[in-house]
Amino acid sequence: MKDYMIRGTAANGEIRIFGAYTKSTVEEARERHDLSPVACAALGRLLTGGAMMGLMMKNPSDVLTLQVHGDGPIGGITVTANAKGDVKGYVNHPHVMLPPNSKGKLDVAGAVGIGLLSVTKDMGLKEPYSGQTILVTSEIAEDLTYYFANSEQVPSSVGLGVLMNKDNTVNCAGGFIIQLMPFASEETITALEENLKGFDSVTQYLEKGYTPEMLVQEVLGNIEMEVQESVPVQFYCNCSKENVEEVVASVGRKEIEEMIEEGETIEVKCHFCNSAYHYTVEDLERILERSN
Template identity: 50%
Template sequence: MNDYLVRALAFEGSVRAFAVRTTGTVGEAQQRHQTWPTASAALGRSMTAAVMMGAMLKGDDKLTVKVEGNGPIGPMIIDSNAKGEVRGYVTNPQVHFDLNSVGKLDVRRAVGTEGTLTIVKDLGMRDFFTGQVPIVSGEIAEDFTYYYAISEQVPSSVGLGVLVNPDNSILAAGGFIIQLLPGTDDETITIIEEHLNKMEPVSKLIERGLTPEELLFEILGKENVQILNEMPVQFECNCSKNRFGSAIISLGESEIRDMIEEDGGAEAQCHFCMEKYNYSVNELESFIDEINS
């Protein structure tokens, strides 16, 4: 079943909601980066949050999520956009620990409990919007919840989950974001809190086969939800040989001549998708010609 995201309103428009299944998307990231289970859970949760945040954008807008904790996986960088496309990487992908005290992957230990969560939005204007908050738990979902409360001042509940198979492949991944709009009454808030307290972990619900729509029905009550639309979600990288070629040209003639004389060519690798691009001596010499033309 393909990954997709749904947008919804609930309780007569007083609540905004997003839910997504990202099993295949996180699975592709796991394969490309060969992440071990705990690193997979951290990166997968972050990518799931980022793709829902991207769905709140419009047109060609895009954003970058940076999770920079003091744990051994190092910084994670995730890009997403308004089209359901997301890509991401973790600095140290081969990190894994025993399950924590409640039997879950120990994401907090991998990410760390000190550091920052930064969101940079490119809304097509001269300046980017940047919001940054301290990491409050390292479990990712709580950190995004805190980001919304502090940086965007929108009361939100963020749920994220990733289950990993014994062979390191991704069994289930997905999440939700529930946001209270101005004027939400106390009764509605109480209903949502009660449902959140009773529900199973989101990863378990996705493993059981619940769709993104059904996730929202679990949290908000089917009778209260109005599904607005859905959107396919996928791992997508916009790197290319031409883009890396432009980066090599920007290094200047001297650097390129060193590549020719010392290495007999050049190789570039994308951090996000791990794709490699090779440049022959002839190609590098053509870059020099371009610089001097």
């Protein structure tokens, strides 16, 4: 199954639905950053949540940034996404190894630790919208659920999952976001709450081959849904040698002059995709001359 996500409604518009399958996207992140299993699970969950939240944005040029700042050994997670299904991200310490948690699963909460979730939406306005909430469990899905309720006042249920193979490749990844509209009836709310009580882990269904549509319908139970849009998802970074050159220029004249004196080609890596760019002495001299 190729990576894609859906957006739609249920219960005659009383519920907003989002579902995603992101195995290849998360696997590419794992390969690019050489992620440990627990780092892959943590980043993969936020990548999946970020992709669906990106789909909530109205314009193709809008950019969403999610940042998890915890005191755990992973050090922090950053993800950016847009409305077109492009998503990218990284963790500060990709090689973190932890023993399984008490349930025998990857200890994402232990890797993340206690901290904050920040959400920034750049919609081309003078100032980007920014919201911040505490991490309630550090398992990512519950933290996004809490963010929606507290910062956006939208009652939501978020489910995210990444299942790893024994060889540290990604077996499956995906998730859902279900949101109640302000005019949702008590009957709809009660039915959804009952369905959510009986819902098991996201990966249990994805491992069986569930599509995003099937996953969301499993959450909704007998509530009818209508898919309005299906969008491919991919790990995509728009970095280039020219873009990264701006970072090199920002280190300051003195530092660039010292690099030129050393006479060696320098390597600069993109945080988001780990692509390496090389700048020769001639490149550095040009950057220095341009910044005059």
